[in-house]
Amino acid sequence: MAVLMEKVFPVEAGAYGTAGEASTTIKRTLKQLGVGAEVLRHVSVACYEVELNLVIHSLGGTLTLQVEPDKVTLISKDVGPGIPDIEKAMTEGFSTANEEARTLGFGAGMGLPNMKRNSTEFDIQSEVGVGTTITMSFALK
Amino acid sequence: MTVKELIELTGATDMTPDSPKDTEVTCGYTCDLLSWVMAHGKAGMAWITVQTHMNVIAVASLMEMAAVIIPEDIEMEEATLQKAKEEDITVLQSSRTAYELCALMAEAGLPGTPREA
Numbered sequence: 001m002a003v004l005m006e007k008v009f010p011v012e013a014g015a016y017g018t019a020g021e022a023s024t025t026i027k028r029t030l031k032q033l034g035v036g037a038e039v040l041r042h043v044s045v046a047c048y049e050v051e052l053n054l055v056i057h058s059l060g061g062t063l064t065l066q067v068e069p070d071k072v073t074l075i076s077k078d079v080g081p082g083i084p085d086i087e088k089a090m091t092e093g094f095s096t097a098n099e100e101a102r103t104l105g106f107g108a109g110m111g112l113p114n115m116k117r118n119s120t121e122f123d124i125q126s127e128v129g130v131g132t133t134i135t136m137s138f139a140l141k
Numbered sequence: 142m143t144v145k146e147l148i149e150l151t152g153a154t155d156m157t158p159d160s161p162k163d164t165e166v167t168c169g170y171t172c173d174l175l176s177w178v179m180a181h182g183k184a185g186m187a188w189i190t191v192q193t194h195m196n197v198i199a200v201a202s203l204m205e206m207a208a209v210i211i212p213e214d215i216e217m218e219e220a221t222l223q224k225a226k227e228e229d230i231t232v233l234q235s236s237r238t239a240y241e242l243c244a245l246m247a248e249a250g251l252p253g254t255p256r257e258a
Contacts, residue, residue, distance in 0.1 A: 017220075020199025024228075027203060037184075044203040045179050052176075052196075105192045110176035117180075 005033075005067040011054040011076075016104060019055040022063050023048040029065070030072065035140065042118040043072055043138050049111045050076040050134055056101045057081075058132070071120070072138045082128035090116070090124075142166045142251055144208050144231050147187055150249050151242060153210060153233035156222055160231040166207045168254050169246040171239045175200050182206065183254050187246065189239045193217040195224050202228040212239045 007029070009022035027044045035043070047063070054061045054076060061078030083089050089096075090112050097107025116122045119136035126132040145162040148155055155162075167185030172178050173192050182188065182204035189210045190197060198221055201209050208231040211217055217225075217232060225232045235242060247253075 017195055020196055020203070024199060024202060041184075041204075048179055048199065048203055049176065104194055104196060105173050105175040105190075106196075108174040108176040110174075110180055114176065114180050 003066050003068055005029075005065070007065045009063045009065070011051055011058075011061055011063055013055065013058055013060040015055055016100070019052055020048060023051050026063075026065050026074075030067070033067065035072065039072070039138055039140060043074070046115045046118040046136050046138075047074055049114045050074065050136070052106060053111050053134075054078055056097050056106055061131070070140055072140065074119075074134075074136045074138075076132075076134040078131045078133075080129060080131045082130055083124075083126040083132055084128050086124055086126055142249065147208060147246075147251075148233060151210070151233065151235055151237065151245060153235040153237075156211075156217060156232040156234050157225050157230065159226065160229050162231070164207045164231070166251060169243060169251045170254055171243055179204070181254055186254070187251070189242050191215055191239070193221055195221050197221060198224040198228055198230055198232075201225075201230045207231065208233055210235055210242060212237060212242055 026047050058078035059080045064075040066073040092113045093109040095107040095109035101107045120139040121137045123135045144164045147166050166187045169187045171189035173190050178200055184205040186206045187208045188206055210233045212235055214236045
């Protein structure tokens with residue numbers, strides 16, 4: 001289906017201070033487009049988690065928002081380091097977050113499970129030394 | 142209960158005087174793990190946390206919370222308060238502990254978060 005809108009947000013590794021800004025902008029954009037409160041909430045949670053993952057775990061990447069008539073899609077693409085064991089990473093409570101992230105209240109091991117729980121479709125592809133791509137879509141009723 | 146009534150109840154200091162105070166507070170919560178709060182947060186929530194960095198405001202704003210309460214006279218960073226003002230999020234500072242704040246809010250009839258099926 002035709003993509004009505006596409007926006008790309010660069011996300012810097014380790015930039016804790018500005019983490020969440022892309023998610024806030026995405027939420028505001030979708031709200032202006034008239035996306036309902038329930039879907040908006042799901043997109044917001046998943047978007048924030050994936051943005052934080054880019055900040056905490058990746059070497060930097062981008063967050064892409066695509067809006068189609070029947071769905072919203074978020075694509076997170078980073079340049080590494082990649083996830084050696086996706087199944088383990090998807091386990092609630094498992095985290096490899098560093099001390100700095102934990103001090104800030106991250107690293108509860110809820111990120112990926114929260115993304116999966118809040119999205120209609122969830123896909124994660126990762127290769128060590130190459131990078132990780134997470135694609136999430138949210139059905140618009 | 143409105144944010145204004147929450148301030149009266151707790152005797153907390155309003156750190157963001159210009160934010161809306163007629164917002165309805167729907168429930169109370171306390172937790173310092175942001176991912177956990179993202180999973181369990183609700184619109185209209187009054188959230189008690191000892192975290193004071195910028196991401197607290199990002200979470201509160203994304204979840205459309207009514208207020209963030211910082212217990213035990215912990216000072217919130219100036220940059221975080223500035224962000225709160227930009228996002229219209231009410232930040233309250235209290236000398237009480239998180240436990241005492243929860244007890245007060247519960248006693249006044251403010252529920253915890255509704256359990257999801």
